[in-house]
Amino acid sequence: MAETLFCKNTETFAESLARCGVKYHFAYPITPATDVMKRMAVILPKYGGKMMQMESELAVSSAVAGAACTGTLVATSTSGPGFDLMQEAIGFMCGADLPCIILDSMRVGPGDGDIVGAQSDYYMATRGGGHGDYRVPVLAPCEGQEIADLMPHAVKLAYTYLTPVLFVIDGVTAQTTETTTVPDYHDYSAEFDVSGWQYTGTEYHPKRALITGSYAHEDGYKMNERLRAKYEVIREKEQMWxxxxxxxxxxxxxxxxxxxxxxxxxxxxxxxxxxxxxxxxxxxxxxxxxxxxxxxxxxxxxxxxxxxxxxxxxxxxxxxxxxxxxxxxxxxxxxxxxxxxxxxxxxxxxxxxxx
Amino acid sequence: MLFKCMFSGSGGQGSALIAKIVCKGAMEENLRVVMTQTYGIEQRGGDSTAFVILSDEPIGSPIVEQDANVAVGLSQTTYQSCFEGTCKGGVLFCNSSLVENPGQEDGFEQVKLPVSDMAVELGNVKGANMVMLGAVVKKTGMLKKETVEHVIEKLLGAKKPQLVEPNLKAFRAGYDAV
The missing domain is CATH 3.40.50.920 (Rossmann fold)
Incomplete structure (x- = not known):
């Protein structure tokens, strides 16, 4: 049931993810985002999911991509230096039309920079992040309640447009402790039919699914035109302020x-x-x-x-x-x-x- | 209603605990609460400050920036920042057992209470924070007395029930002292 919590906004982020149907959370510790994975490790099993710590950020984003291929709602949480390292798999997911939820809890850069909060990842977040002509929807909540309120929308965006959805939260907001009402459990991803593209394994599977981010010649052109059309719709329909x-x-x-x-x-x-x-x-x-x-x-x-x-x-x-x-x-x-x-x-x- | 508070003390004096009790109490009274803490090496002896904002409306800036209307200085080393952090019309609570030469207040009220000595008389100097909490609750009216007593019972009773009574006693002593 809906519940009022008094916790760090990183923990609110975890609670909101888990209550919106996220099944798997992969992460690597980094200030100021570690509290998300810690909370997920504790609460996800209650909802039938699991948190797994990987050996590096690239492993994290690759695991996210792998799990997303099965149609399952998957998430990760990191901070600027870790977000840098995840870009390869995020770019792949954009090219391959895979949904997921990502948190970048922003801190001072460049490089390792400092652990205190910042909003310096705006460029990276809003210009795709890696190479290529892609974009990722970016949500910027300003307080715990807005994190909880936006999460169902984030899941719907991810599955409507088959894209990673990125939350950016400055480290100060992330580390602030406040009262937030989080909703009842509801798996929003279950409202979407993923049978047309998901990997289910070979058993009982009549067709061979292909998920790829690798294209050649005319196919590369078509893939980019497809992405362009998708981003035009998002630009037109999904602005929020x-x-x-x-x-x-x-x-x-x-x-x-x-x-x-x-x-x-x-x-x-x-x-x-x-x-x-x-x-x-x-x-x-x-x-x-x-x-x-x-x-x-x-x-x-x-x-x-x-x-x-x-x-x-x-x-x-x-x-x-x-x-x-x-x-x-x-x-x-x-x-x-x-x-x-x-x-x-x-x-x-x-x-x-x-x- | 808007209370912007800072609870400061040396690590181990329990300023973070009374901040937490205020937060829990505010939740019981259905208020909105925001807490931010300073980062540092907050082991015993280091300075520690918890900032708490209580309101019955959505809270704007979560930062207390030298505009606290309730400031609590439990130790000598944290007193000065509390003194400078209290806004006009606010109340500064000074632990006069430990703070030598408290400043002359200008535009705000100062409550000087020897909470460490009072706690020693009650049996344990560690109760100084609770004595101070009692004084803060009575003087500002930010929370109901019963609410805070209930939170103390729930929070401390869960792990160490033997601590509930001495802490309630300290809290009530502070409450009755102002």
Missing amino acids: KEDSIEDAEMIVVAFGIHGRMCRDLVKKMRADGKKVGCIRPVTLWPFPDKAFEKLPASCRQILVIEMNHGQMVDDVRLAVNGRLPVHFFGKTGGDTPMYTLREMIAETSRLMGE
């Missing part, structure tokens, strides 16, 4: 994840001071919610993008705004407080508004 007080806003702040959450307070406090500020919080990072920027209110004079990095999503905002308004950027990464505080966010917003 939240708006706060933008109807008469003179300044719109755009932020995702924890900064997006902090903007609730930013808007409330600045509105209380009579400053007309609104917020757009992208929930899907790919497809980027271009539609949120199609009809900006006439009152809007400028846009400020706030991120826990040196400016990544700001590029997509500029593409969406397409020169109609000035788009500013405010962000930092690393350090004991690896992000701008609410006070600093308000000060910068006020400064740009000329006050």
